[in-house]
Amino acid sequence: MSHHTSEQPPGIDEVLERVRTGYQRIEAREAHKAALLGDALLVDIRYAALRERDGLIPGAVVVERNELEWRLDPRGSHRLPEATGHDLRVVVICNEGYASSLAAASLHQLGLHRATDLVGGFQAWRAEGLPVEPATA
Numbered sequence: 001m002s003h004h005t006s007e008q009p010p011g012i013d014e015v016l017e018r019v020r021t022g023y024q025r026i027e028a029r030e031a032h033k034a035a036l037l038g039d040a041l042l043v044d045i046r047y048a049a050l051r052e053r054d055g056l057i058p059g060a061v062v063v064e065r066n067e068l069e070w071r072l073d074p075r076g077s078h079r080l081p082e083a084t085g086h087d088l089r090v091v092v093i094c095n096e097g098y099a100s101s102l103a104a105a106s107l108h109q110l111g112l113h114r115a116t117d118l119v120g121g122f123q124a125w126r127a128e129g130l131p132v133e134p135a136t137a
Helices: 012-020 028-036 048-054 065-072 099-109 121-127
Strands: 041-044 090-093
Touching: 012 099, 028 041, 028 090, 028 121, 048 121, 065 099, 090 099, 090 121
Parallel strands: 041 090
Antiparallel strands: none
16 A cells, blocks of 8 residues: 555645535624524533633523533433524634634534534624623632
8 A cells, every 4th residue: 555645634724624615604793693583502612711711702502612512412312402403503602713613513413504603703703892791700
């Protein structure tokens, strides 16, 4: 077996580009509007330290990244009450919009075909002047 350099595993930038072609990402203002209309569930996957430092998005569900699939699988025994079905429009939010893309792709594999992620993450939300509340201990 000969190994050609062209068969290098893809780098993370390439992987991100590939997964993002599978769905339409969402901008902060649109996500805010959709959440207010009850058309989207905002899911914050940031680390606790970042939430404590920067605050929370009102109405967003906080789910640690390593629990995400279990919490949002409509058929799972550990699901959130909000995880009502595969048509749920989930908007995954991380700090800057990178980890959230991989998370959204993972939700697509569970059949959550409307799952998407926030372009620019929490930082973009805050930069748009959208609501943020302090994280309470």
